[in-house]
Amino acid sequence: DAKTTQPPSMDCAEGRAANLPCNHSTISGNEYVYWYRQIHSQGPQYIIHGLKNNETNEMASLIITEDRKSSTLILPHATLRDTAVYYCIVRVTNQGGKLIFGQGTELSVKP
């Protein structure tokens, strides 16, 4: 399974863009990059996913490098409610499409 590497923690000022990096240098050509977040001990919440192209939805944008070895999740205007642990995951396409979680990045949004 492709592994991901994320910084353990980051801070962001409220109202500013939060840019969360992720390295996944062993990703295979047909594996997707998924981002989830977990607030306190609630169930993880889906944010966004992508294969090659950049993606945007109402929550965030996902920028994937051309070689697909890294990606960045962008929260355009972070709020205090975005304080959470963010997980970058490479989803295997066989074996039931399971998500293998790493340690994630703990994002603290400060006033």
Added chain:
Amino acid sequence: NAGVTQTPKFRILKIGQSMTLQCTQDMNHNYMYWYRQDPGMGLKLIYYSVGAGITDKGEVPNGYNVSRSTTEDFPLRLELAAPSQTSVYFCASSDTQGRGYTFGSGTRLTVV
């Protein structure tokens, strides 16, 4: 639309006792998963299923059993509870295309 429902939400077990954590989804998803999360750690995959009658081990299957008799239900069984199984357990489901990967709200289990 309830999504993924887990019961119970909280449980305290004594060492050696057994119990079943229930998980039900109403989205007609073929794929279902069980994870555990220890304090301050990421989620670890215990077991998963790609359809009724088919299950497979994840990263940390020891001490657990699962069954999948219907598309909707994916119960997790602890036979001889140990303190090391104190954790929060999450059930999840998705369709075969990876869409709608949804988690339940979790079961907090303490083994004393």
